[in-house]
Amino acid sequence: RCHDVRLADHGEETGKYQTCHDPELAQEGSRYDLAACVAPVWDDPKLPQSSGAMMLPQWLEYNAQKGVQHFLVYTTMETDERQYAVLGPFLKAGLVTQIRLDVGPLVRLHGPEKTQQLVINDCLHRMRGRTTWLMTSSDVDEYNVFLSAPKGEPFHESLRAEVGEKNVHAVTYGFLQFLHPDRPYENLQISSEFREAEIPYICPKLFVRPDVVECMFVHWPMAVARGTKNLYLPNTTLATQHYRKTRLEVDIHNITIDRRLAHEVHDLDEALKRRYGQSWRAWSPRLVPPDGEAPSEDAMVQVDRLEAWPGARAVVEFMANLREPAFIEGMLRSAAG
Numbered sequence: 001r002c003h004d005v006r007l008a009d010h011g012e013e014t015g016k017y018q019t020c021h022d023p024e025l026a027q028e029g030s031r032y033d034l035a036a037c038v039a040p041v042w043d044d045p046k047l048p049q050s051s052g053a054m055m056l057p058q059w060l061e062y063n064a065q066k067g068v069q070h071f072l073v074y075t076t077m078e079t080d081e082r083q084y085a086v087l088g089p090f091l092k093a094g095l096v097t098q099i100r101l102d103v104g105p106l107v108r109l110h111g112p113e114k115t116q117q118l119v120i121n122d123c124l125h126r127m128r129g130r131t132t133w134l135m136t137s138s139d140v141d142e143y144n145v146f147l148s149a150p151k152g153e154p155f156h157e158s159l160r161a162e163v164g165e166k167n168v169h170a171v172t173y174g175f176l177q178f179l180h181p182d183r184p185y186e187n188l189q190i191s192s193e194f195r196e197a198e199i200p201y202i203c204p205k206l207f208v209r210p211d212v213v214e215c216m217f218v219h220w221p222m223a224v225a226r227g228t229k230n231l232y233l234p235n236t237t238l239a240t241q242h243y244r245k246t247r248l249e250v251d252i253h254n255i256t257i258d259r260r261l262a263h264e265v266h267d268l269d270e271a272l273k274r275r276y277g278q279s280w281r282a283w284s285p286r287l288v289p290p291d292g293e294a295p296s297e298d299a300m301v302q303v304d305r306l307e308a309w310p311g312a313r314a315v316v317e318f319m320a321n322l323r324e325p326a327f328i329e330g331m332l333r334s335a336a337g
Contacts, residue, residue: 017101032069032131033156037123049180055140067154142240169228172206173238190261197256230329
């Protein structure tokens with residue numbers, strides 16, 4: 001069943017999209033423990049290690065293995081056939097809802113960063129009453145890791161263990177900056193064992209409880225139910241492994257070896273083989289961008305530049321150095337100005 005939706009601001013069209021759904025997935029009483037929002041991904045043929053089409057299947061499969069029960073995947077009018085090939089088996093399995101956006105008018109009026117916030121808040125409200133936890137803004141080069149969780153424990157069980165009886169609207173956490181693997185169309189992202197030793201000062205990511213969050217900025221909630229708190233977990237408990245840099249972009253003296261996800265490469269490759277009928281190395285060449293292809297207009301602005309919010313730098317630096325869980329909603333309100 002499909003619906004065409006038009007967005008307008010004071011009568012001026014800002015965007016439109018079509019969404020289709022399977023009514024059986026929304027039967028009364030059904031509820032996910034954990035779902036995820038997936039923003040449009042992008043490609044640049046000059047940066048093959050950062051290809052969104054190449055990263056998307058690995059990321060979806062990793063998170064499905066970690067207990068994400070449904071993905072809301074946003075595409076645009078420019079999304080190409082490679083990405084639809086990636087989504088096909090997940091759609092067939094009922095794991096993905098695809099939402100197609102026409103964001104051209106919105107970008108022209110307000111800039112591309114508004115597209116990212118549109119996706120996050122649209123996803124947030126679609127999943128209210130549908131899931132207990134939601135990953136609103138994790139990108140396809142970011143892999144969440146609960147460091148002390150037993151092998152095979154799903155993310156929502158780890159969250160339950162960390163939160164306990166605390167009345168929280170979000171669990172927030174920081175980054176570990178990893179290098180891309182060599183030959184990314186042959187080796188999975190999580191095979192990389194090298195990361196920067198210093199903790200980067202980057203705006204955090206989070207799991208949210210959509211039933212008690214009304215409005216989101218990319219990196220923290222802006223309107224929440226009264227009395228609820230934002231729990232920050234230190235990177236010794238929960239972190240996202242961000243596969244973003246190449247060997248040429250890092251100081252070799254600031255590199256350390258970290259194998260916390262490398263030992264899961266075999267399991268992830270086997271899961272991808274079951275999903276696509278081939279190993280990653282055999283299947284991934286079809287995701288290589290055609291020669292000369294221009295960067296896709298799906299490109300999303302990454303809103304993690306701290307210079308945009310003068311009050312945020314001190315807060316992010318403080319959080320990155322925490323060694324114990326802490327409530328941070330007051331600090332984030334101050335940083336947001």
